[in-house]
Amino acid sequence: MDGGNNPARNPFAHLSAGAINLAYVHRVIKNELAVILAEAGPEISLYLDPPILAKIQKFMGASELKQRGVVSFHPMDPTVRELVEGCAPSAVFIVRPIPRIVEQIANIIKSESRGNPPEFTVVFLPTKSLECEEHLRQDGVLGSIKRITSWNANLIPLDGDLLTMDEPSAFYDFHVQQDVSPLFMTAKSIMSLQMIYGLIPRVTAFGPAGKRVAGILKRLNRELDRPPMVTPEISHAVIFDRSVDLVTMMCTQMTYEGALDELYGIDLGVAQVPRRVFPDVPTDKRTNPLFRDVRDQEWMRAASTLAKRMKSYATESEDARRNVRSNDLKKMRQVSSRLAFLQAEQESIAIHGALMQDVKANLDTDEFAERWHLEMSMVRSEVGDKYHELIEQYLYGLDPTCRSDVDAPQTLRSDFHKTMFRTMRLMCLQSLVNGGLKKTLEQYKRDFVNIFGFRHLLTLENLLQAGLLKPHTGKTWPQLAKAFNLYMENVGEGFDDISFSYCGYCPLSTRLIDLMARQGKEAERSMGEALKLACPASPTILDEQQTLPAGLKQQEPVGSTSAAGERANKPVTLVVFVGGCTVAELSTLRYLGQQHERDYVVLTTDVTTGDRFLSQLDGLEGRA
Template identity: 30%
Template sequence: MDLVNQYLRGLLSGREDGTFHRSLYLWMVPRGSLLCERRLQEHGVFDNFAAIAELPLLLFKMEPDLVSMEMPSAFREWSVHGDPCGVHLSARALMMLQGLYGLIPIIRGKGPNVTALYNMMVELRREMAHNEPQIPSKIDQLILIDRSIDLLTPLTTQLTYEGLIDQCFGIKNCVVKLPSSRLHQSGGSDGADVMLDQQQSAPVKPVLLTSADLLYQELRDANFSSVGPKLAAQAKQITKDFDERHLAKTVVEMKQFVQKLPRIQQAKQNLALHTSLAEALQEEVSAGLFGPALQVEQELLRGSIDCDKPSPFIEECLGRSAPLFTVLRLMCLQSVINNGLKTKVLEYYKREVVQTYGYEHMLTLDNLNKAGLLTAQLSKSNYATIRKTLRLIVDDVNELNPTDIAYVHSGYAPLSVRLARYVHSPGWRAITELLSMLPGPTLSETQQPNRHKRSDSTSATGDDAGPVVLIFFIGGCTYSEVAAFRFLSAKSHENGGPEYILATTSLVNSNNFLHSLSTDLLPQHTSHP
């Protein structure tokens, strides 16, 4: 609101009478706030608006099977500050989806916020009274997953192509911004090089990453180790397609080739782009602490490191003043796996962070404690039992031709995905004891429309397809989890299993997840006369 005030003051500054003769409207996204209106009144600009309203843009389509609320601070709001606004907005978003696709008959969930979210949905439905859209349900089941039940996955390194791009460069609204120098090093064709060279005047080039790029659609969910062979195969196919011009002897054959030429040229440009991206990623994973940190991470997940003692690698990183989030990520990973750190180890880690990186990170350490990421151990860890029951670790995973979702982390299967899969086979009743080890209540509810029965043909993909399941992440979802669910959906087409579509409050990686919880103690600047 302070920025709105500054903007209006700028508009009014050039007016002699101090008034603005155009109608001004203020839209608050995604919801209005009385505090914001009060702030405008304090600035004395509230009466300049003809109207102030809210614009409930709650969900943004990322892909046909993925929508996001784009609320990166949601997890911090309720885990650190206890603010339920994010849960309320999530309930409104789910009610909006039900208004479009019908009432979801079965709801399952696990975590501290799922009961509150469901109760808010019930209250919103009650407020609608008899105004519910009477349409057949196209979604068979809703599974609510609170991020708090699986804090491991956002702390682990994503090893899919899309996940690694997000991990190293950050994807925001399906766009990654890269230095133009990175994209200049292209192994593609001359035409593709020209396309990329046109962007060299700008220091940073935005690159759109969506399924509209067919090559990216093929690469995004693949393990990064298989990207090179896939790019090589694509290059051979483009060369083969382009060489068909030599086989065209008649006018008709020439015309057919000319019609295919734009598609071939676009494929060459996409190949050049992703070759450059792959080279940039290879530089990232080959340099610095990426490899050693990944190895320690894998050992922690496999239970090969004694979590009751300080990690020698973390101590080495502290001594070398490694990037703070790399150090915090490994500390949090050790703490979550061990259900907290021994008091001496925790205090030692905190003291070293403050002495190495500065006192301004004390609030960040406190936030990580409140969020359950870096805590003192109060009870024995159940991780070994959870790991064994859900098969979180898969040895000898096939990264080129995967047969298990563990390929997304080269051996670690996301706990959240395993848990969601267990809803259908063998069912959560078979793992009741394990569910009790995870934080928060277990939700199992059914909904029935007021006047019309749910349609027997509920699948959005046809009568012969399996059930459609909506997975909603409260607190963020990683691209590795998205890839894992897509892998399960692809397998389901073969055996009639469920098809998964995903919704989340935001898309996260270890860097922006920890950044959302960070708070710096900035020095207060005093003005001197």
């Protein structure tokens, strides 16, 4: 990409800092948007489906959009019925292929009564839909549209080792609705990466969705007229079905970035920090230098690191002031060369000092401690009769003014939904680690409907369909946890295990992925019966080699001693999460990569938390 490594000049510089240069992906998708805008006309009014605005901002800022002819932006919320006054000669709609939105576009076009109407362009993201085009034809507006196209923005690089498809409903679509379209989109995304970085020689898949994606990928590879003549930069792809490890999704993340995501929510790399913490929210936390140093640490260790950086900054600032007062020209030049760093460090410390203070205030509460200890006692399979009692305390501890009341004030409804999803997480976690629920299942269902209303009967049905709640069938979690060493008893300052991400619990997903990446085909044999416990619905691993085009061979590590060379020659594993992953799981993969001389690059359908994951199964609130 153009520009140096200074984020002030190039906000996307961090995309080229990983094992493979994801700036190429960014450039391809950005150029596709640029072509769409150029073909629309020199002056454009842009009408955006609200969820798409954040995606566009990951590729083009407002100033660049204006340079490309965009003179106005208008959100396509449900209240929009006609074009705004003073619309530009070209009106471009960038929307998801959803019938409700297509009907809204048709109504807007039909309402246009000017003698010289604008030229209409409809852009679907990520693909066109024949159903939507037919809808426009039936509404009689297809002939009024200059062009219908698509913007294939289903690969959004968020960091040097992370891409998201931003498809939060993928798990629901496949595991509840039996809709395979998210799997096809995932395979297409892997194909897009192969066209840039070469054919991936080895593909491994866990779980029903993972194997289906691998099968689609194999078919798409066979259908290629000309395979990519690029020496493979990725040696191995592991496609992981979220349904194989739902326990991790229900647990509370304990890394610093994970705590921020649980507390505030992080949307496409941008933390949604409330103004009470500080008024000026950073545009993108991933370009913040201090954040990159502490994001993967357990939050208490991150607080310690931040305190040390504060002390170091104070010492260096005092030295700088002393050198300036000394009137020594040489020392003054040294201060000048460090001025930009000190200013950036000061801003970072101010931001993360405020964030850490708020994180600590939330995580030091009795309510949080009780909930976290309850989660960990479930994961450890400790016998006790408090599970049902404590979960019922959550159910009946809600503010009565907002219980099942859609007309409650926004702040109360927000707290209400947070408590609802946290309660759902505990109910589902208990079900998952106990092999289902006995008498408590019907009791929970009655309590849930009593508190949240009959409208949530569909929510409960979705949880049952997804396997998050189920009748008792037999408890296998203790054997699974022991076989894969999923719980560490003593987690201290110097511990050396991926359990730091959940303060004692090691994500099953990461254990399985790491075994496959390091042990290869021997991994399935070494797992033995434990694999059947982890994947009862699909108790085998698909592990296949893809034939490289003639004349190409896979890059092999050559043992270079330089920093850049060492990074370039480590084996690279692409980890594909079908159904979403958490930032704490990303942290564990980064940690394992450092421990085992391997680079992991993650492609996920969505970066999520337990709350947002369950919101997609909410029969009322889930999908737009």
